[in-house]
Amino acid sequence: MTAARARRAVIAGLILLVALVPVFTPDTYIHNLLILTFVVAVTASGWNIVGGFTGYVSLGHGAFIGVGGYTGGVLAAHWDVSPFLVAPLGGLAAALVALLLGLATRKTRGAAFVIVSYAMLELLGLVTRNWSGVTGGSQGFLMPLPSWDVRFQNWPFYYALFVLVLLSIGMTVAIRRSKLGLGLMAIRDDEDKAAGVGVRTAVYKSIAFMAGAVLVGVAGTVYGYYVSTLSVGTMFDIVLSMQVVLAALVGGRGTVWGPVLGAFLVVSLSELTNTTLGGTDAGAFRLIMFGGLLLVVVLLLPKGILPTVGNLLEHRRRGDTASPTGTRLEDTPLPPAPARSGTAPSTSDLLRVTDLTMRFGGVTALDQVTMAVPRGSITALIGPNGSGKTTVFNAIDGTYAVTSGSVTLAGRPITGLGRAQRAHAGVGRSHQLPRLFDSLTVVENVAVATGEFRLAGLVRSAVSGAEAARAAELLEFVGMGAYLQARAGDLSYGQRKLVELAQLLMLDPDVILLDEPAAGINPTLRARLTALIRALNDSGRTFVIIEHDMHFVLSLADRAVVLARGRVLADGEPDEVRADPAVLEAYLGADLAVGADR
Amino acid sequence: MATVTLLLQTLILGLLAGGVYALMSSGFTLVFGVMKVINLAHGAMIVLAAFLTWWVWDRTGLDPLLVGIFLSPVMGAIGWLLYKTVIARVQRADWELTLVASFGVAVAAGGVMALVWGAEGHAATPSYFTTSFELGPLVVPQAQLYACVGAVAMLAALHALLRGTFLGRAIRASAANRDSAALVGITVERTMAAMFAIGAATTGFAGAALSVLYQFVPDSHYRWIGLILCVVILGGLGSFLGAGLGAGILGVSEALTSSYVDARWATAVPYVLIIVVLLVRPQGLLGGRVRADGVPA
Numbered sequence: 079m080t081a082a083r084a085r086r087a088v089i090a091g092l093i094l095l096v097a098l099v100p101v102f103t104p105d106t107y108i109h110n111l112l113i114l115t116f117v118v119a120v121t122a123s124g125w126n127i128v129g130g131f132t133g134y135v136s137l138g139h140g141a142f143i144g145v146g147g148y149t150g151g152v153l154a155a156h157w158d159v160s161p162f163l164v165a166p167l168g169g170l171a172a173a174l175v176a177l178l179l180g181l182a183t184r185k186t187r188g189a190a191f192v193i194v195s196y197a198m199l200e201l202l203g204l205v206t207r208n209w210s211g212v213t214g215g216s217q218g219f220l221m222p223l224p225s226w227d228v229r230f231q232n233w234p235f236y237y238a239l240f241v242l243v244l245l246s247i248g249m250t251v252a253i254r255r256s257k258l259g260l261g262l263m264a265i266r267d268d269e270d271k272a273a274g275v276g277v278r279t280a281v282y283k284s285i286a287f288m289a290g291a292v293l294v295g296v297a298g299t300v301y302g303y304y305v306s307t308l309s310v311g312t313m314f315d316i317v318l319s320m321q322v323v324l325a326a327l328v329g330g331r332g333t334v335w336g337p338v339l340g341a342f343l344v345v346s347l348s349e350l351t352n353t354t355l356g357g358t359d360a361g362a363f364r365l366i367m368f369g370g371l372l373l374v375v376v377l378l379l380p381k382g383i384l385p386t387v388g389n390l391l392e393h394r395r396r397g398d399t400a401s402p403t404g405t406r407l408e409d410t411p412l413p414p415a416p417a418r419s420g421t422a423p424s425t426s427d428l429l430r431v432t433d434l435t436m437r438f439g440g441v442t443a444l445d446q447v448t449m450a451v452p453r454g455s456i457t458a459l460i461g462p463n464g465s466g467k468t469t470v471f472n473a474i475d476g477t478y479a480v481t482s483g484s485v486t487l488a489g490r491p492i493t494g495l496g497r498a499q500r501a502h503a504g505v506g507r508s509h510q511l512p513r514l515f516d517s518l519t520v521v522e523n524v525a526v527a528t529g530e531f532r533l534a535g536l537v538r539s540a541v542s543g544a545e546a547a548r549a550a551e552l553l554e555f556v557g558m559g560a561y562l563q564a565r566a567g568d569l570s571y572g573q574r575k576l577v578e579l580a581q582l583l584m585l586d587p588d589v590i591l592l593d594e595p596a597a598g599i600n601p602t603l604r605a606r607l608t609a610l611i612r613a614l615n616d617s618g619r620t621f622v623i624i625e626h627d628m629h630f631v632l633s634l635a636d637r638a639v640v641l642a643r644g645r646v647l648a649d650g651e652p653d654e655v656r657a658d659p660a661v662l663e664a665y666l667g668a669d670l671a672v673g674a675d676r
Numbered sequence: 677m678a679t680v681t682l683l684l685q686t687l688i689l690g691l692l693a694g695g696v697y698a699l700m701s702s703g704f705t706l707v708f709g710v711m712k713v714i715n716l717a718h719g720a721m722i723v724l725a726a727f728l729t730w731w732v733w734d735r736t737g738l739d740p741l742l743v744g745i746f747l748s749p750v751m752g753a754i755g756w757l758l759y760k761t762v763i764a765r766v767q768r769a770d771w772e773l774t775l776v777a778s779f780g781v782a783v784a785a786g787g788v789m790a791l792v793w794g795a796e797g798h799a800a801t802p803s804y805f806t807t808s809f810e811l812g813p814l815v816v817p818q819a820q821l822y823a824c825v826g827a828v829a830m831l832a833a834l835h836a837l838l839r840g841t842f843l844g845r846a847i848r849a850s851a852a853n854r855d856s857a858a859l860v861g862i863t864v865e866r867t868m869a870a871m872f873a874i875g876a877a878t879t880g881f882a883g884a885a886l887s888v889l890y891q892f893v894p895d896s897h898y899r900w901i902g903l904i905l906c907v908v909i910l911g912g913l914g915s916f917l918g919a920g921l922g923a924g925i926l927g928v929s930e931a932l933t934s935s936y937v938d939a940r941w942a943t944a945v946p947y948v949l950i951i952v953v954l955l956v957r958p959q960g961l962l963g964g965r966v967r968a969d970g971v972p973a
Contacts, residue, residue, distance in 0.1 A: 135772070137779060182954045189714045189913065192775055193905045194954050200902050201947035208940050316898055320783060323776060362790035362894075369784025373762065376777040380770040 089335075097240065100233050109232045113304060115345040116239035117143070120297040121318075122325040122337035123246035127290035129323070130332035131259060132283060133266030134183065134191045138199030140319035142172040142291045146298025147313045148206060148213055151221050154303075161221060162238065165299035172295025175202075176287040184280055187269065203314035219308040235304040242297045243338065249289060250334045257545065258536040260518070260526045262286050263332070267515035273497035274475060274507060275527035276585055285536070317368065321348070324372050330382030339383065347371075426489070428453040428620050429474070429589050434483035436469055436644075443469045445644040446483070451589065451637075453488075456611065456621040458631045458652065461641035462665050467624045468510060470641070471591050475507040476500045488588060502530055506587030510594045510624075512574035516567030520558060520577055523566050524549035527584035552580040556610060572599040579610070589620045596630045608634060632656065640665065681813045686935045687928060688816060694927030695824035696889065699831055700882040700900065701907040701919040703875035706838075709914030710851040710871050713763060716778040719901030720785040721876055725751050725883020726892050727793050733800045733887075740800040741826055744884020748830075748877040755876020759869050782897055789894035800887040823885035830881050831920070837874070838916075847871050899943070906946035909953050912960025921961055925949075 100109060125139040146168030153168075154161040175198070182194045206213045213219055226234060253259040261282045264272040273279050302308050312318075325344045329336030348364065355363045379386060429451040436444040444466045451457045459467050472478045474485050476497040484493045492500050514523050525545050528535070538545060553559050556576040561569070566577065575595065582590060595611075596604050611634060615621060625631035632638065638655040640648040642664045648655050655661055704718045725747050733740045758781065766777040804818040838844035846867045849857040858864045886892060886900070907926055911918025926946060934942045953960065 133772075135776065137776075182951060189708075189775065190909070190954055190958060192714065193909060194951060196905070197902065197947040197950040200898070201944055201951070204941075204944045204947070208938075208944070317783070320779070327773075327776070359791055361795075362787040365787030365790065366784045367787075369780045369782070369787060372780030373777055373784070376766055376773045376780065377762070377769060380773055 093244070100231070100236055104231070106231055109236055111345065111349055113232060113235055113239055113301075115341050116236075116243050117297055117301050118318075118321055118325055118345055119243045119338045119341035120239070120246050121294050121322045122329070122341050123243075123250055124290040124292075124294040125322050126326050126331065126333075126337045127250065127253060127262075127286055130326060130337075131253065131262040131266065132286045134283070134287075135323070136195035136319075137192055137316075137323065138195035138197075138319055139290075139294070139322050140315055141195075141199040141202050142176065142294035143298040143301060143318065144202060144206065144310075144313035145172045145175050146295030147302030147308055148219065149295070150299025151219050151302050151308050152212060154222065154299075160225065161299050161303040162234070165238075165296045168299035169292040169294075169296035172291040172298065173288040176291035177284055180280075180284045180287040183283060199314060199316065199319060203310045206314065207310045214308070216310070221303050221306050221308065223306070224303075232304070235300060238300045239297060242293055242300070246293050247334060247338065249293065252537070253286075253289065254334060255539050256536060257526075257528070257538050257540045258282060258285060260522055260540040261528075261536075263518060263522075264515045264526045267517055268513055270477065270497070271509075271513045271515070272526070274477075274501060275581055276498050276501035276529055276531070277526065278496075278498045278531050281531070282536075317365070320368060320372065321345075324368060324375065327372070327375050327382055328379070330384035330386075333382070333384045336382050336384045426453065427451060428488055429622070430486045431470065431474065432484050432486070434470070434473055434485070435481045436466075436473055436478060437481045443644055444473065444480075444483075447641070447644070447646055449639045449646060449649060451620060451622055453620055454615070454618060455637055456615055456623065456635045458635035458638040459622055459624045459641065460626070460628070460631065460638060460665070461647070465641040466644040467641055468593055469644075471507055471593055471622075471624065474500075474591060475505050498531070501585050501587070502528075504585075504588030505591065506582030506585045506589070507591040508575070508578050508582060508593055508595065510597070512571070512578040514566040514569070514574055514577055514581070516565070518566055519563050520553060520566055520569070521546060521549050521562040523577055524552055524580045524584050527581050529585040529587070549580070549584060552583050553577070555583070556580045557606060572603045575599060575607075576603075583614075587619070589622065590614070592621065592623045592625075594624055594626065596625055596627045604630065628656075682935060685814055686931045688814060689820070690928030690931030691924060692817075692820040692824045692927070693889075693930065694924040695827045696882065696885045696923075697903065697907055697927055698920045698923035699827035699878055699885070701904045701911075701923055702831055702834060702916065703878035703882075704904050705908045705911070705914055705916060705919045706834075707872055707875040708908065709916070710847055711763075711767075711868055713767070713872075714775045714778065715763070715872075715875070716775060716901055717758065717781040717785065718875075718879065718904060719897040719899075720782040720789075721751060721754065721879040722883045722886060722900055723892055723894065723897040724754075724785065724789060725879045725881075726887040726896075727789055727798065727883075727894075729884040729887040730798050730800045731793075733802070740802055740884050740888050741822055741881070744826070744881040747880035747884060749880075751880040751883070752873040752877030755879075756869055756873040758876070759872035763872065764865070764869070782901065786894045786897055793894065795893055795895075797891040797893050798887070799891045800884075802888065805888055819888050823889055826881055827885060830878065834874070834878065835916070843867070843870060902950075903946045906950045909950050909960055912962045915960065915962045918960055918962035 096112070099112060121139055121143060124142065125136060129135045149171035150161050150164050150168035153164040157164070179195065179198055183191050207215055209215070210217070224234070253262070261272065261277040264277055265279055265282060269279055298313070302313065305312060321344050325340030326337040327340070328343055329338065329340030347367070351364055351367055352360060427450040431447060431449050434444050434447040435442070447466070447470060459470065461467055469478070473480045476495060480493065484491055486492065487503055487505065490503065492503050492505070495503065515526065518526065522540065525540050540546065550559065550562055553562060556579050558573065558576050558580060561573065566574070569577065595607055599607070608630070611621060623631055623635065632652040635652050638650065638652045639646060640655055640661050647664055648658045648661045700722055704715060707713055707715050725744070728747055728750070729740050729743045732738060732743045762777055762781060763774060766774045804822070807818050809816045809818060809821070838847065846857070846862045847870070849860070849862055850864050850867050854864050903926065907919055907922040910925055911920070911922030926949065929949065930942045930945045933945050
């Protein structure tokens with residue numbers, strides 16, 4: 079506790095110190111240096127929400143400075159008001175551009191985003207240059223002269239940007255702690271999986287992009303006012319964009335203070351070279367230094383200063399004892415299954431798959447598959463490798479768009495819905511190789527899952543309150559209660575399976591699709607899993623289980639569907655299916671027939 | 677009649693430019709296809725080759741395009757060095773950041789070129805750089821034609837190398853599956869380095885063509901990488917044929933914009949195309965949709 083308090087005192091002290099600089103010293107050189115630092119800090123913080131939290135690295139973030147600057151400048155001239163008054167509109171314009179940029183990422187990831195962000199920067203610069211009637215083109219655009227008393231020097235710029243830095247930090251903290259922030263980090267780790275646990279990825283990303291741009295746009299107007307003549311070279315500067323990336327990387331991606339710390343370092347360094355290396359070659363040397371620095375940081379300090387220092391301190395404090403190995407599972411009694419909030423059980427089929435056909439190019443993976451899953455049942459989906467079992471899951475949960483056919487859940491067609499909407503409708507699905515968000519903790523992995531979508535819900539705290547309590551409760555239920563704060567990436571294979579189960583229980587699903595839950599885990603864990611599935615089934619949940627371990631799955635299931643070569647081969651009671659000659663020939667073989675007699 | 681002539685003339689100029697764009701993009705798209713590395717320094721390598729070409733031409737008076745052929749191994753060696761010192765290391769440390777690292781290289785390289793050759797515009801101007809063949813009313817600039825023919829010849833050689841040699845097969849095997857390639861006895865690391873060097877070697881002639889056809893400054897590499905990105909996004913990232921198709925489309929679109937809209941907007945064409953393609957058909961024209969698996973690779 080005292081460490082946290084000391085940290086807070088140091089931060090408050092530093093903020094106060096920076097706030098009082100203009101009072102202490104009239105030196106405009108220092109003021110100008112800090113103004114530049116603030117601009118980079120605001121932009122780097124915005125970049126961090128997109129590139130750090132969400133994992134979409136952008137090389138064109140400086141464009142939002144330009145959009146804000148020109149919007150504010152043109153509007154201020156048009157209405158003949160102070161640019162300070164229209165600065166929020168500069169922010170709005172930047173947010174709108176960010177939203178458009180976000181649209182281009184609906185279907186693309188990673189590399190394509192970097193490319194489109196770069197294209198945006200260059201294109202906006204070109205448009206500004208060519209649209210000279212409005213922007214002044216290559217002549218530049220003159221901002222009004224400051225109207226205040228010269229004794230106040232640059233104070234209004236200084237404090238406006240200083241407040242924007244504080245707002246940026248506040249926004250970063252708020253996002254970091256919210257359900258939104260957790261969803262963004264989940265998108266960074268595994269975007270498809272995030273959709274599978276109910277994160278509306280397109281909405282989350284749009285909000286993140288806009289949040290990452292809005293304050294940068296406001297700062298752009300203020301900065302434009304400060305430099306007084308807007309030119310494409312300064313307002314859409316690729317080097318500024320690069321300094322922003324550098325600042326965020328040096329300080330630490332995905333941290334709150336990293337981008338701010340980075341901004342101070344990068345601007346100081348830039349200034350140092352400007353003063354020591356004058357002359358015509360100064361620009362070239364600056365490029366070499368920044369390019370080289372970016373390279374050095376990526377090679378030697380890819381996590382950035384703050385996370386690296388944090389890890390060192392953590393390591394020293396706790397030693398090496400924090401690895402997540404632990405209790406034997408059979409020792410812990412099974413807690414009661416979490417309650418279902420939901421509709422009263424009816425006797426009809428909960429999940430119905432009709433004439434499902436799925437083609438990949440010339441390969442027909444599923445051929446008119448029709449199956450029904452009664453409410454409250456445990457249905458086994460079995461068949462040889464490559465028979466299309468996982469493809470059925472992918473069609474049900476929306477990973478694939480089917481070629482033809484339909485899926486209905488509780489009478490409601492869900493074929494046209496996206497993945498997240500299907501999760502909200504009541505489909506929960508585990509993966510053959512468990513997929514978790516490796517950089518998040520176990521409890522965060524569960525808390526990120528959401529069975530509904532409400533905009534207001536996004537601001538709720540993810541690290542405390544009802545959500546986290548429920549996540550902890552579910553982890554307790556699957557037997558992972560001792561590992562709440564462990565990093566998911568450090569867990570073993572079996573532990574990951576249990577966490578993934580808790581994760582999909584968080585969705586409070588109607589039907590749970592388990593893909594080979596028993597594969598590769600030891601007999602104790604398997605017994606535990608059987609007990610968990612039974613308990614959940616007793617509490618009213620419906621299961622569909624893909625499994626190759628026939629004894630495990632057929633002892634659990636009350637129905638079995640056999641797939642072979644993408645078609646349904648048999649469908650009925652486990653004993654019927656086991657005895658079916660076609661099934662024996664296609665899949666099970668003589669061994670299991672003998673086993674069934676025993 | 678005049679309108680048809682103008683259209684034909686525009687198409688000719690667009691396609692000639694497209695041939696050079698194709699060569700510029702081929703190395704980039706091959707490296708992406710095999711190694712999944714977006715090498716943002718590729719544009720800087722082309723501009724570097726252009727400066728080297730100009731420098732040799734200026735000193736000796738040798739034909740710039742001929743110089744470009746001999747620059748290929750030089751650029752290949754530079755690429756190999758870049759791979760060993762930067763790309764391979766970053767890939768091991770944090771794969772996501774290779775792109776940022778290559779951008780750092782590009783920026784720094786721009787600085788170095790500005791120190792050596794200055795920031796003013798350069799262009800190699802051999803005797804034929806303003807002369808043209810005339811086909812009736814149509815004009816075929818000689819420099820454009822030679823550059824395009826040379827680029828296509830280079831592309832054909834590259835294609836033969838990838839299809840016909842063991843190295844080519846090893847490269848394609850490593851692209852399909854790194855681990856399996858290693859299991860059947862391919863030294864993947866060495867193959868990757870060779871691949872990267874071959875990709876860089878294509879910038880030799882591409883840079884020479886650039887030096888004859890356009891004026892360039894150290895900062896030009898931002899423009900050229902934007903153009904290359906457009907070509908590969910159009911054709912589909914990693915697709916060799918797609919790069920050819922994308923280059924043709926880009927060349928013709930630029931020429932059409934210059935002729936019918938305004939030359940000032942021609943430079944905006946690549947960026948507009950990038951954004952439109954990513955919105956409408958993100959996998960590009962020839963890029964196949966990767967089968968999305970339920971399990972991560």
